[in-house]
Amino acid sequence: MALNGALGKQNVNTLNKCKILMVGAGGIGCELLKNLVLTGFTDIQLIDLDTIDVSNLNRQFLFRKEHVGKSKAQVAKESALKFNPNASIVAHHDSIFNSEFGVDFFKSFTVVLNALDNRAARNHVNRMCLAADIPLVESGTAGYLGQVNPIKKGLTECYECQPKPSAQKSFPGCTIRNTPSEPIHCVVWAKHLFNQLFGEEDPDEDVSPDTEDPELTADAGKSALDSEAKKDAIGGIERKSTRAWAVETGYNAEKLFNKLFRDDIKYLLSMETLWKERRPPQALDFHDLPGKDLQSASTRSTDVWTVQECGDHFTRCLTALKEDLAKRGEDGMLVWDKDDHHAMDFVTSVANIRAHIFGIPLKSGFEIKSMAGNIIPAIATTNAIIAGAIVLETLKILFGKIDKCKQVYLNRVPNDRKRLLVPCALDPPNPKCYVCSSKPECVARFNTSKITVKTLQDKILKGHLNMIAPDVEIDDGKGTILISSEEGETEDNEDKYLSDFGVVNNTRLKCDDFLQNYSLVVTVAHVEKLDGELEFEIVGDLSQCHPEEDGDSSAASGAPAAGKAADDEDDLIVMEDLELEDKEMEQSQGESVESRKRPAEDVESPAKSKRKAVAAAGDSEDLIEIS
Known part of the structure; x- marks a missing residue:
């Protein structure tokens, strides 16, 4: 291979002798495994517990339609061997937490490469590599953003040396129940409703109006019971759990719809304090929905349903989910899954109906799936770039030049030196780290x-x-x-x-x-x-340890950030001169890095020092969780 010739005979021998452990065969993992075998690595073991889903096929290029349902690790191995049949790849369709993969297992490798999408597994691999004293190359992507972090015990920060942002973004219960103002509030409410009707009933997720809202007067709930809404309600407005209503009505679509979107809304309207400075909601009736006379034309996930279409989908999904629940037995329950057609359509329809009631813009099924399914859209090019950077940092480690390794951050727009890939010097271990310090x-x-x-x-x-x-x-x-x-x-x-x-x-x-x-x-x-x-x-x-690193509120939308927000750019500039000295790099970036630092509060990423951009650290599909 031409690349092997460029590396030199001694370095090629080093590649042939080293043993690589790769954890994860998803978006980054597929690109990385392909890169490894093409670079000349011949002894690779791969661990991944997942099976291939249809949604993986648009970016995980080692997989094809016929592979859906099969082991990611095994199929990735078979596909990668077509690039280099001389490579030896051992695929483990298993969990990295399995006791079989203990410290002795890790000690048998020269270097470990992470291509994971969750914090728990990252923490575990980090600790195993520290225990085995084996170099680890951590990585992650989120949309257009990405990072690569070499980690070596005693020389660099470990994965847990810096605080992680909260894995969940939460909202006040009174906002969700009474005064939603954003689409995400309606999506959270819709997911809570699914659980109340079909899943594990949680009092904290009750979707009924909240009479303990701090904005309300003490008598607000009582006065509401005597309001005009009570006269119009089917059976009156009696405060009881959503599950109780569902069971009593036999999951009747009309009665449930009118309870949720007419009676409960009128109950909210009677709490006049809430609407002094807000647009009041507008109650809906099952038989009189906007868009009733419009011909249905929404066939794609990017289409936005009319309110009438949402009502139709609500009825259809309610019936299907009720039947599914009945099959589970008396104590059975359903677990919401973004890939379940009826569960997803139910949340989409319910969220949009509630959004319409509160004057919030309706969203397409694709947009709601991104919010409800905790998805940051994956960018295949980002995965490819980060996978390439992983190999470059790995080569430095193997050739005895770990002092030349850099933390590499991929941003959305070039910096002042017109670079998208920004190298930063490795940080020393945090002496207060309760994982890698000498006395945790x-x-x-x-x-x-x-x-x-x-x-x-x-x-x-x-x-x-x-x-x-x-x-x-x-x-x-x-x-x-x-x-x-x-x-x-x-x-x-x-x-x-x-x-x-x-x-x-x-x-x-x-x-x-x-x-x-x-x-x-x-x-x-x-x-x-x-x-x-x-x-x-x-x-x-x-x-x-670092309370000053709260950043600004620019990431409050839930989008991860590693660089300054800007229009999407497709022209990528290849990283050069990774051996920039710290001083030169800080001069070259000036305030551009510091000023674009934002907390990636919903992303699996370590919070870095102020002179560096905070980058994403997750294989972007399942990163943002919304409580």
């Missing part, structure tokens, strides 16, 4: 009389501190075991409070995760009550 420690604040052992395990250690199978011992000289990763050993402890075991203020908990070869000391700080009704708080968590 943190402080957990909570009421020891209200936190159970199960909460400690599931919400604090696994949920917040990203452990997989923790063992916890009280550092009291007695060696009291609170949690054991061995099944059945400490199940009796789960419902007991930590105070029952003598856990008090300043108690130290020794937490070990043998799968990750990771140990952490958690010091308990007992407090009677936390602000904001928090159940617990991690003090010394990395989000406390």
